[in-house]
Amino acid sequence: MHESCYIGEKALSAPENVVHPVMAIETDTFLDELRQKRENQDWLDRNRSELRRRFPGKYVAVLRGKVVGAEEDFTSLLSGLRREFPDTSPSLAAVDFLSEEEYVWVL
């Protein structure tokens, strides 16, 4: 079954009377992408302590249950992902910076 959410509206920063084309999001596609993203994030979070020991001070990318990149610089990591996985959107990967020390978030 294909369902779509449709978008078509005036952007805030655009000149008046400029309506941007409708973008369709196919539900099957985005649900699958969300699932992949969630699984990668869950895996990274479950293994955060071990990854912090192995890759302190680095950005780490996780895809399909394994680490596919670790760099000190985020741009290098992103370039590597695009080079190694040309058919996979890097937005599906879970990417996080693993600081050497654990931070406490106060929000």
Add this chain to the structure above:
Amino acid sequence: MTVIGRWDAEPTGGPMPITLRLTTDGRIEVEAYLSSPLYHVKGPVTFMLDTGSQKTVLGPRDAETLGFPVASFPPYSGHPLFGVGGKGRPFDVGRCQIVLGTADLVDKEEVLYFAPEKEVRLKTHEGGGRRERRRRV
């Protein structure tokens, strides 16, 4: 750890379940699908939930990963924004569609972007040494 939060969903008029993640380092995250009709960019994004924030902010890494042309974002013309880190210099991403859950909750949000801080090394006059300083680029 995954928890199920309850979210007041305006379109359906009542609370609906949205899966949240309480990370092992204490963040509350939610998976969403973001779509920008202005920049023709879409993809999954992991948002960090900040109950005190009045704006939705797209992080620099997410913006770059999704393929947004971050250098062309216009400055945000609204009120000055303050966070725990001080006053920010936001840019306007425009209105984006944000889909949560299984497409049961679709929201259109004005999304902002903050330029990342970049570490630059500056020479000091004290012994010709170098020290790190962070500044916005």
